[in-house]
Amino acid sequence: MLYFTSYNARAYALKESNFDDCQSFVKAMLVKHENEGYTSANSINIGRLLPQIVYYYYTYLTLVNRGVIHLGDLIDVVVPTGNFGDIFAGYLAKKMGLPIDKLVVASNKNRILTDFFTNGRYDLHREFMKTNSPSMDILISSNLERLMYFLYEDDKKVSLLMKDLKEKKVFEIEEEKLKELQKTFAAYCCDEEETRETIKDCYEKHHYVLDPHSAVSYRCASLYHLPKTNHHVISIATASPLKFAKTIAESLDIPYEDDISTLYRIVDKTGVVIPPALKKILSCKVPQEKISKDEVEEEIFAKHSFVVKAPATSANLGPGFDVLGLAVKLYNSFKFEVSDKDELLGFAKEFTNENNLVLIAYQKAFRNLGLEPLKVKITQVENNIPLEGGLGSSSSCIVAGLLGANAILHHHYCLEELYELAIDLEGHPDNVAPCLFGGLVANVKDDKNVYHHGQYPVCSCLKFVLVTPKESVRTSEARKVLPESYPLKDVTFNLSRLAMLPLALEKGDLDLLYTLLQDRVHVPYRKSLIHDYDLFESLAKKEHLPFTISGSGSTMLYIVKDENSLLNRLKELKTTYEFKVAVVSMDEDGATIKKESDYE
Numbered sequence: 001m002l003y004f005t006s007y008n009a010r011a012y013a014l015k016e017s018n019f020d021d022c023q024s025f026v027k028a029m030l031v032k033h034e035n036e037g038y039t040s041a042n043s044i045n046i047g048r049l050l051p052q053i054v055y056y057y058y059t060y061l062t063l064v065n066r067g068v069i070h071l072g073d074l075i076d077v078v079v080p081t082g083n084f085g086d087i088f089a090g091y092l093a094k095k096m097g098l099p100i101d102k103l104v105v106a107s108n109k110n111r112i113l114t115d116f117f118t119n120g121r122y123d124l125h126r127e128f129m130k131t132n133s134p135s136m137d138i139l140i141s142s143n144l145e146r147l148m149y150f151l152y153e154d155d156k157k158v159s160l161l162m163k164d165l166k167e168k169k170v171f172e173i174e175e176e177k178l179k180e181l182q183k184t185f186a187a188y189c190c191d192e193e194e195t196r197e198t199i200k201d202c203y204e205k206h207h208y209v210l211d212p213h214s215a216v217s218y219r220c221a222s223l224y225h226l227p228k229t230n231h232h233v234i235s236i237a238t239a240s241p242l243k244f245a246k247t248i249a250e251s252l253d254i255p256y257e258d259d260i261s262t263l264y265r266i267v268d269k270t271g272v273v274i275p276p277a278l279k280k281i282l283s284c285k286v287p288q289e290k291i292s293k294d295e296v297e298e299e300i301f302a303k304h305s306f307v308v309k310a311p312a313t314s315a316n317l318g319p320g321f322d323v324l325g326l327a328v329k330l331y332n333s334f335k336f337e338v339s340d341k342d343e344l345l346g347f348a349k350e351f352t353n354e355n356n357l358v359l360i361a362y363q364k365a366f367r368n369l370g371l372e373p374l375k376v377k378i379t380q381v382e383n384n385i386p387l388e389g390g391l392g393s394s395s396s397c398i399v400a401g402l403l404g405a406n407a408i409l410h411h412h413y414c415l416e417e418l419y420e421l422a423i424d425l426e427g428h429p430d431n432v433a434p435c436l437f438g439g440l441v442a443n444v445k446d447d448k449n450v451y452h453h454g455q456y457p458v459c460s461c462l463k464f465v466l467v468t469p470k471e472s473v474r475t476s477e478a479r480k481v482l483p484e485s486y487p488l489k490d491v492t493f494n495l496s497r498l499a500m501l502p503l504a505l506e507k508g509d510l511d512l513l514y515t516l517l518q519d520r521v522h523v524p525y526r527k528s529l530i531h532d533y534d535l536f537e538s539l540a541k542k543e544h545l546p547f548t549i550s551g552s553g554s555t556m557l558y559i560v561k562d563e564n565s566l567l568n569r570l571k572e573l574k575t576t577y578e579f580k581v582a583v584v585s586m587d588e589d590g591a592t593i594k595k596e597s598d599y600e
């Protein structure tokens, strides 16, 4: 699945597949799920061809306006093609009256269309070749059927041709029909080496970087040019060259590495501007996994509900006030179902209203895109994170609401964008980031107010013992007790500990962690808000265990490798107030979305 710039479009990368397989699969799905409101974004959809017609008019009128041609002069247009879509739009433009004389089919070495327009046989008995112009690696050219309809004006005849193609893998048109086609169409092809040469030549002569598909067209245009025509010849360009970094690098002698650095080398050398959509993808972590056809059908068409599971987080970890947080294996989970009305089930009474943070976050994700939120039924299915307990319960609700909306929005947002939205709603990146990304996470805000985060490894040997008194502490109250400024020695005390903390957590060095979890920025001021704090702290000192307040409290956190002895000591502790104990390890995944059927 790839993140998309539109909320109602989604792209999948299919396992063990090529364009022809994908297109046949999409056609079969569209027939199977007819009237369910789905369509394809490629030229199966006539809605894709209609705006393409406009490009031909725009180009023609631009030439007129620039004084290159006079209104009414004939032009020829060369179109890179595989599925016969864009060129078919040109054919429709010509039929509508645009003065196009010839349309020139430009193919790569999968030259099935070149052969067809040369000898009238559309013959699938050939190898499917993967090339450096992949969008033209097509053997079953969908829109040719539409051209056949215009050629014969007889749907039964077209059905017979398509039946032959399906059953015999070949169809043939009569000599006189081929001649008729050749009055409008010429056809050329070029191989991969020629594509690279063309990119290089064009860049050297005109300082213009062709993408490989546009290069195929440009090459075919040069083959077609004088003396075959005395019209102006337009060569259609298609994609950004930056989508094909490897071929561009090879063509322009730019060192190639299979990562983003190549792209920036191309930008540096040629000055090509990165298109905004590509920039967005580059700034996001895009999952690369491919899925099978069965999984795609299930993902798109099955009407299932899903569950978002969001972990508790322990912010600050002693000296890392407001910057560091850790996700732990303690969860709140919420089921989302698109519904005809907003409904909240399984929540405490005080949250079964419009102040519900899950719903607020869910709606924010839609409104941020200028969309009216889809009505939703949200059911709390797991409620393990204590409220106002210093374990990021509000973050879990906000992150879950955002992820729930994002799943319904077909993953419009990438995680980094959800991170920004969540901070905006929650205010505490040290809770939001570990909840969303999992693990131990540090955050920093730059001078443009943009947040950045980074994860640190933590030894799996460590366990976190959470002691939560019955009486909670509001974060707002716990912030009010903090001073406005600090003596330099306290700042240095914290900085020295914070600098060493990730290292000790990675090593699982409990002895060092005992020192490193000490803090002079918030704990000394907040401890009086927590019932029996001194008793729990004394126990930590006696047992030489790393200890601190989790977030703004009231939960307190011990770090251990083996919890048994501590649990016994806690049982023996003579406290005045009730408290709960949970032993958890670190959550590495952050919030997850699962289909209800996969959720345990």
Ligand code: HSE
Pocket: 315, 316, 321, 322, 323, 390, 392, 428, 430, 431, 475, 478, 479, 522, 551, 552
């Ligand atoms: N860093 C914040 C604080 C976390 O300690 O106030 C709130 O959960």
